[in-house]
Amino acid sequence: xxxxxxxxxxxxxxxxxxxxxxxxxxxxxxxxxxxxxxxxxxxxxxxxxxxxxxxxxxxxxxxxxxxxxxxxxxxxxxxxxxxxxxxxxxxxxxxxxxxxxxxxxxxxxxxxxxxxxxxxxxxxxxxxxxxxxxxxxxxxxxxxxxxxxxxxxxxxxxxxxxxxxxxxxxxxxxxxxxxxxxxxxxxxxxxxxxxxxxxxxxxxxxxxxxxxxxxxxxxxxxxxxxxxxxxxxxxxxxxxxxxxxxxxxxxxxxxxxxxxxxxxxxxxxxxxxxxxxxxxxxxxxxxxxxxxxxxxxxxxxxxxxxxxxxxxxxxxxxxxxxxxxxxxxxxxxxxxxxxxxxxxxxxxxxxxxxxxxxxxxxxxxxxxxxxxxxxxxxxxxxxxxxxxxxxxxxxxxxxxxxxxxxxxxxxxxxxxxxxxxxxxxxxxxxxxxxxxxxxxxxxxxxxxxxxxxxxxxxxxxxxxxxxxxxxxxxxxxxxxxxxxxxxxxxxxxxxxxxxxxxxxxxxxxxxxxxxxxxxxxxxxxxxxxxxxxxxxxxxxxxxx
Amino acid sequence: xxxxxxxxxxxxxxxxxxxxxxxxxxxxxxxxxxxxxxxxxxxxxxxxxxxxxxxxxxxxxxxxxxx
Ligand code: HEM
Numbered sequence: 141x142x143x144x145x146x147x148x149x150x151x152x153x154x155x156x157x158x159x160x161x162x163x164x165x166x167x168x169x170x171x172x173x174x175x176x177x178x179x180x181x182x183x184x185x186x187x188x189x190x191x192x193x194x195x196x197x198x199x200x201x202x203x204x205x206x207x208x209x210x211x212x213x214x215x216x217x218x219x220x221x222x223x224x225x226x227x228x229x230x231x232x233x234x235x236x237x238x239x240x241x242x243x244x245x246x247x248x249x250x251x252x253x254x255x256x257x258x259x260x261x262x263x264x265x266x267x268x269x270x271x272x273x274x275x276x277x278x279x280x281x282x283x284x285x286x287x288x289x290x291x292x293x294x295x296x297x298x299x300x301x302x303x304x305x306x307x308x309x310x311x312x313x314x315x316x317x318x319x320x321x322x323x324x325x326x327x328x329x330x331x332x333x334x335x336x337x338x339x340x341x342x343x344x345x346x347x348x349x350x351x352x353x354x355x356x357x358x359x360x361x362x363x364x365x366x367x368x369x370x371x372x373x374x375x376x377x378x379x380x381x382x383x384x385x386x387x388x389x390x391x392x393x394x395x396x397x398x399x400x401x402x403x404x405x406x407x408x409x410x411x412x413x414x415x416x417x418x419x420x421x422x423x424x425x426x427x428x429x430x431x432x433x434x435x436x437x438x439x440x441x442x443x444x445x446x447x448x449x450x451x452x453x454x455x456x457x458x459x460x461x462x463x464x465x466x467x468x469x470x471x472x473x474x475x476x477x478x479x480x481x482x483x484x485x486x487x488x489x490x491x492x493x494x495x496x497x498x499x500x501x502x503x504x505x506x507x508x509x510x511x512x513x514x515x516x517x518x519x520x521x522x523x524x525x526x527x528x529x530x531x532x533x534x535x536x537x538x539x540x541x542x543x544x545x546x547x548x549x550x551x552x553x554x555x556x557x558x559x560x561x562x563x564x565x566x567x568x569x570x571x572x573x574x575x576x577x578x579x580x581x582x583x584x585x586x587x588x589x590x591x592x593x594x595x596x597x598x599x600x601x602x603x604x605x606x607x608x609x610x611x612x613x614x615x616x617x618x619x620x621x622x623x624x625x626x627x628x629x630x631x632x633x634x635x636x637x638x639x640x641x642x643x644x645x646x647x648x649x650x651x652x653x654x655x656x657x658x659x660x661x662x663x664x665x666x667x668x669x670x671x672x673x674x675x676x677x678x679x680x681x682x683x684x
Numbered sequence: 685x686x687x688x689x690x691x692x693x694x695x696x697x698x699x700x701x702x703x704x705x706x707x708x709x710x711x712x713x714x715x716x717x718x719x720x721x722x723x724x725x726x727x728x729x730x731x732x733x734x735x736x737x738x739x740x741x742x743x744x745x746x747x748x749x750x751x
Contacts, residue, residue, distance in 0.1 A: 180726045184733045193733070326714035333718060337725065363736055370732040374725045377701060385712060558698060562691050565732070567739055 143618060144511055152624035153225045153616040156631060158598070160218050162591055163635040167211030167642070169590050172286055172333055173340020174204045175279035177371055179272070181364075186272045194268075196360050197275070199654035200344060201260065206645045208256060210638050217631070219245070225624075229605050229615035233311045236302040236319065237292050244288035252281030286336070287329050294325025297597070298393035299606050304498065306478055306491055311609070323389050328597075331382035334375050335593065338553060339586035341372030345560060346583035347650050349576040352569065356653045365569060369560035376554040383550065384442075390600070391443055391451070394607055396532055397600035398443065399454045400539035403429050407453040414439040414451070419544075422536040427455060454536070458529040465528045466521075467494040468501030472513050499609040504528040506613045534602040542595040549589035556582055 178197050185193030219241060222230050230237070255277045262271055295301065301319030302311045313319075345368040351361035391398045398404075403420040405428050415434030423430045440447060452460070471494035477487035491498075501513060507527040509515040516524050560579060563569040569576070601607055605615040 176722065176726060177729075180730050181733070183726065183730050187730070188734060188737065190737065321715075323711045323714075327712075330714045330718045330721075334721075337722075363733055366736045367729050367733040370729040371725055373698070374728060377698060378721055378725075382714065385714065389711070554698075558695055559691075561732075562694065565735075567743075 145506070145613060145616070145618070146621065147506070147613070148621050149619055149624055150613055150616045152621065152628060153619075154612065156225060156624065156628045157218075157221060159628070160214070160221060160631055160635065161594065161598075163639065164211070164214040164218055165590055165594055166587060166639065167207055167214060168286070169332075169336040169339035169586065170207045170343055171204070171211050171282050172336025173338065173375075174200065174207070174343065175275070175282050175340075176337060177340045177344055177368065178204060179275045179279045180367060180371065182272050182275050184367075186268050192359055192363065194263075195654060196364055198263070199360065200364070203343075203347075203646060203649055205256075205260060206642060206649065210642045212253070214635060214638060225617050225619070226605070226615050227617040229610065231310060232610050232615070233295070233299075233302070233606055235310060235312050236295060239313070239316075240288040240292040240295075240319070244285050244292075248281055248284035248288055252278060252285055255281060283333050283336075286333055290329045290332055291320055291322070291325045293597075294322045294328050295319060296604075296606050297328070297601055298322060298324040298389070299609055304495065304609070306475055306488065306495075307482070309479070311606075324386075324393055327382055327385045327389055331379060331386050332593075334378040334382060335586065335590055337375035338372060338379050339590065341368045341375055341557065342553065342583060342586045344368035345372060345557075346580050349579040350650070351653055353573060353576050353580065358570075360654050362564075362569070365560070366564040369557055369564050372553070372557035373561045376550065376557055380550050380554065383547070387443060388445060394601065395452055396454075396457055396534060397539070399452065399457055400534045400536045400600055401543045401596065402439070402443065402451075403432070403536055403540045404439075404451060404453045405429065405455055407450060407456045408439075409450060411440040411448050411450055413437055416442055417540075420540055422540055424536060454533050458533060461500065461529045461532045462525045464497040464500040465504050465525055467497040468499065469504050469508075469513050469516055469524075470494045470501070471498040472501035472505070476514075499604070499606075499611065500528070500532075502609075502614055503531060503603060503611040506531070506611070531603050534600050539596060539600050542592040542599065546589045546592040546596060549585045549592075553582070553585055553589075 178201055181193050181197040181200065184190070185197060222237075222241075255274050258266075258274045259271070259278050262274060266274070299311075300322045301313065301315045301317075303314050304310075305312045319325075344364050348361040348365040348368065351357055352365065387398070387401070390401070403417050403422040405422075408414040413436050415436045416438035417429065418433050418435055420429040420432040420434075422428075439451065440449060443451060471491050474487045474490035474494070475498065478484050478491055481487075494501075504516070504524055505511050505513060507524045509520060556579065559575060560569070563572055563575065603611050603613065605612050
């Protein structure tokens, strides 16, 4: 605890984690959503017995396989990163945080990976109904994987189910149920899983639009388009609903995140008429928005679902933090004394008195002379309080705009899916080539929304790794700067190769399109029945 | 014109559903909602696809379809 922390190493560790997480999340949402879309297509096949739906499932399954393989590769490294780059964090919350991660690995990931093999290679080896069950298990398994990871992330956002033990200097479990049913984890799981459904729908819809525009396999394209448009429109309503719930939960658990997300500097006591910022250019140095366009009467009901809840502004939150920081410093000094001598009951009593603010004491370490809280005295206290209080607020500019971009993408997709479902249900989608082009070019939107969603969630949680308990500054390992730069470059190169491989394979196989074999009276073969070969490794020919 | 009206009605229902969901939803039992919601999404979109085939057959009978 007393070693000097190098801020550059912390920043590089953050950059590395952010990059690997954002890379990883390019693959995840498609897996979450496409698996359920495959299961839906296969359900239609099993219920109606129509071969075309089997062929559809196999074709989209081929594209899913490419994404799945690369997604797994990028996810594994992240779990190791906690240990290598965030050893203090792992020590502090490992007991709690490690549990859902272990369950994810042992239960959900094994389930998903085992059945994924059966799904690809089992078409000719089991009855259609049994195969359908397998496809559902893959969909459920991949979403369960996400569930456990998001429970772990929910703990970082709103730590529930654990408490700090001054004897072991770690957080320990108090309630497994508290951890799992954390409201933040619940809303986060559903928001993220459904964001995956939106991504899967957009992917299938956009690629189908491409086939319709190029007149390829209209039989498959029209059906896929229909299914994806309906899947997408309901999912987008779901993602927006849950996004709102997440905002509401954040308002209570993380007021600093909410204030940053909405760029609210001043507390407005006139709750009814308070304006919601549609657009703002927040300035950290001036502590205000240098430009803003607000809509009156919207802020309070939108964020708090009430008319009279006051939303504290950033300036107030900074002032409110100061007593907590002062208490936190006392808690940390007492903790250190208790650690040196476990018989020092007076120190333990002082620690217990201020325990709930210990995180703020940790946070002040960065600004204390020589990072030593014992050196904080009456003369330097005001400056330490000031700097620490300012540090409790995340980067407002990034938070405000990341959130706005996710939301804008969400509403645009809602309108897009609504039109798509409407045109498709009326069987006139091909009469609207411009709309098909828009649908095709909108394909990156859900990925953009997901990436900005994670930026909103994680940038907004700063300066904490575990909100209110453990600051990011003290969470990192004590590597050297050169080691961090070296590993960062390594990751960037490796992951860029993965992305390039994904894009190459996706474009290649999506362009080729589904095979036309069943038109020649053959058994549809795409993706299935190829013992020993990955489904997507087969040659794929196409007629238009 | 009729088509436009149907679309507007559909969209108003959608917006209303969203509005209801937003004002009622905060600390909801979201895991449960996910189970119900996912089942619903799967079933509705599956029926949407099955409906496609019915529409297609109808068109076929009229001799219009090319699918
Ligand atoms: C009106 C629309 C939306 C609202 C109000 C909304 C709200 C939110 C909020 C408040 C967070 C931060 C959660 C936290 O603090 O922990 C978040 C995160 C996130 N959002 Fe959205 N969102 C919307 C649309 C979307 C869309 C369309 C997608 C993707 C298709 C998306 C994907 C994500 C993801 C992946 C995260 C990070 C994981 C998480 O915290 O759940 N969001 N969203």
